[in-house]
Amino acid sequence: MGGIAADRLRSIIERVERLEEERKALSGDIRDIFTEAKSAGFDVKVIRQIIRLRRQEPAEVEEQETLLDIYRRALGM
Template sequence: MNETTNNVGGIAADRLRSIIERVERLEDERKALGADIRYVFTEAKCAGFDVKAIKQIIKLRKQEPAEVEEQETLVETYRRALGV
């Protein structure tokens, strides 16, 4: 291979190109996944589900149970303090 193709200014050009192309492919996949997720939320909304509530449930499921319980207790304490 041509030396200028592989190493330019101390940079391995082929390796750099490979990394950039992989990141670009992953970004394209992320966009596609985002579109898929939006479609599922649209489907949920059309089926009569509250999308905000679904997003909250998804957020809660990512947390540890003890963390969720602590957060719920704190919110309830604040609600009582404010008379809500």
């Protein structure tokens, strides 16, 4: 491999490594917030569920909750 290609390869790898490092730091920050939430008496699993719900369209959430009720009743749950 020529010197220019080698430099390009090195640049690609170093940029990916830097971004992966930042991404890992963010994951750590998110974990810290959940630890704080737990210490404050909140239920982390339920907070995650809230976050999932907020990502969806309200109409979609409502439709799925209606279906969930119907299926549960059909199964006697």
